[in-house]
Every structure is written in structure tokens, then in C-alpha cells.
Amino acid sequence: MKNNQSENNDHDELGSLWQEQTEMNLNLSEIKKLADSQRWKQRFYMFMDLLSLTPFLLILFLKIELSLTLQVFIALCFVSSIIMIIYFVKLRWASAFSHQKNTEDFTQNLLVQLHNNARIAYINKHSAWIMTIAVLIFISFNAWLMGWDGDKAFSSLLAASLLSILLFVPWYIWAKKRQIRFEREAQSIKDLLSE
Amino acid sequence: MSNKFEQVIKDYGGLLSRVASTYEANDSVKQELYQEICVAVWQGLLNFKEQASLKTYILRIAHNRCVTHVTKESKLPKGASFDDADNCTMDEADLAAANSIANFDTASSIEASLIQSQKLNKLLTAVRKLKLPARQIITLSMEGLSYQEIAEVTGLTVTNIGVSITRIKKELQRQLQDEK
Structure with a gap:
């Protein structure tokens, strides 16, 4: 019983000592600016990921004639780009929600x-x-x-x-x-x- | 959103500031970390569903942000960041900690504040030496969270938390006694 009481006192003492730290200053408008800029950055990165597909889409829509070797090469690049974009979007998505x-x-x-x-x-x-x-x-x-x-x-x-x-x-x-x-x-x- | 965030900082600013102190000793880096935590909380509030308690929700975000900070800081040479407080002289550390203790206007209260600040500084140093799970458990406990709430933040079991708190408290007390 005495041991329990002593442990509780120790804990109270540690707890109250811990609470004595003072709060650091915070510039709220700076935080808002940083949060907005980070959100826009994330959107920009996603946009850039998608933008990397445009050369392939241009080739497709403009119907540019290419040799068979080049067609195979571009098709391979296109497929690997899509896989990479899916992976990047997945990573960004996971990173956006992982902190919770x-x-x-x-x-x-x-x-x-x-x-x-x-x-x-x-x-x-x-x-x-x-x-x-x-x-x-x-x-x-x-x-x-x-x-x-x-x-x-x-x-x-x-x-x-x-x-x-x-x-x-x-x-x-x-x-x-x-x-x-x-x-x-x-x-x-x-x-x-x-x- | 802006009002909600301001209210959160008003209610939990001190708590978040202490989370930053748990992971970082260097004053300027600690201030940066506190800012990073608040940015993460701001972004996290956009997805808060009010299914869990707001306090445990923002504590989860804050601690996770700190883990990322420790990971990124690993690129710095030893002593450049987290170890700074351990390397500085006792006088510097005590003066820094004395600034964080309540107002004093008489000689005796100055002495009392210095003693108290020394104790606080030792506690902070001892806490920062703990491994992550132990560090989280004890600081959340000192913030007055229940075992259940600590479990929600850390992901550990309630039983594990109960056992750990007693062990960590003893260890901290021992370290504080040893350094006296």
C-alpha cells in the first residue's frame, strides 16, 4: 500500500515537473502559409507525374509514323511510365494519410x-x-x-x-x-x- | 478551418510544444519541429472525422511527425542536433531551462527556480535517452492520458502500457537520483 502511494507520488512529481515546460511561440499565419504551400506542392507533384505521359499521348493523337523498333521502345516506355505513376500516386496518397x-x-x-x-x-x-x-x-x-x-x-x-x-x-x-x-x-x- | 486550427493551438499548443521537446534538444531545431508538427496538425484536421478524440488524434500526428524528424535528422553528424543539450555545459542547460520556468522576483524564488529548472532539464535529458515506445508511453502518461488513450496513440496494448509505465518511472527516478 505504501509502495503504491510512493509510486503515485513519484508519478505526480514527474508529471508536474513535466508540465512546467513553457509553450514555444508560434506564428499562426506562417503555419497557415506553410500548410497551404505544402498542399499546393503535393498537387503540383501529382500534376507533374501525370504530365510525364503527354509525350506518349501526343504521339498517339498526332499519329506520328514510327519504325517498328521505335514503336516497341515507346510502348515499353509508356507502360513503365504508367506503372511508375501509379506507384508514385500510391506513395503520395499513403504519405498524405499515414500521419493519422x-x-x-x-x-x-x-x-x-x-x-x-x-x-x-x-x-x-x-x-x-x-x-x-x-x-x-x-x-x-x-x-x-x-x-x-x-x-x-x-x-x-x-x-x-x-x-x-x-x-x-x-x-x-x-x-x-x-x-x-x-x-x-x-x-x-x-x-x-x-x- | 482557420478558426478550428486556432482553437486547437489554444487548447493543445503547450502539449504539442512538449511533444517537440521530447524529441529535440536544440532550441532552434525544436522551434522548427514545433512548427512542422503544427503544419501536420493543420493538414490532419482536414481529415478529422470526429470518431476519435481530438487530443489523441493530434498526438498521433505530432509523434509521427517527430519520428519522421528523427529519421531525417540522422543525416546530421552526431552532436549537431539532438545531442546538443547533452553536450552543453550544465550552466547553459540550466539557464535555458530556467527561462522556461514560471516568473520569479525574489532571490529565494530564483534559487528555487534554478533547482527546479535543473530537475526539469535532467528529466528532459533522461526522457530523450529512452527508446521510442518507452518515451511515448511515459510522456503521454505525464500529460495525463489514460492507458486506453496512450494505446490509441502508440498502438501498444493496454496491458503492455501498464507494465511499462511502472518500469520507466523507476528508471527515470533512478537516473534523476544518480545525477543529483
């Missing part, structure tokens, strides 16, 4: 999301050199189909290699940095949770 969940669910979702993002960054990182090789194989194959003109094929391969290096080296570095960041963020949640 209890912390246990929120942290687990955040952890899964960070792991997924790290995985995507890892895939992006390796897609850089895979794309370089794929482009070089495509050019070689195309040159072979056209009856292999040594000088022309060599200059095409050289140009493609330089362009790939210019594009994909920064891409690789960017993806690697993102992968490291997401892994570090996931680890910080694990550290925060682990007893």
Missing part, C-alpha cells in the same frame, strides 16, 4: 517504405551500367543488321559510350547516395525502436 495512424503502424510503414526506396535506389544504381551495356548492344546489333560499316559503327559506339558515361555516371552516383540515405534512415528508426 498510431505510431506503431506508422513506424512499421515508414520502415517498409524506406526499405523499398533503398531497393529502388539499388536497382536504379545498377540500371545505370546495365543501360549502358544495353545501348551498346542495341547499336552493335543495329549496325550488324545494316551490314556492319566499321568506321560508322565505331563512331556510333564511341558517341554512345561517351553519352552513356555522361548520363549514367552521375545517375549511378545519385542513386548510390539515395540508397545510402534510405538505409541510414531505416537504421535510425530501428535504433529508435529497439529496446
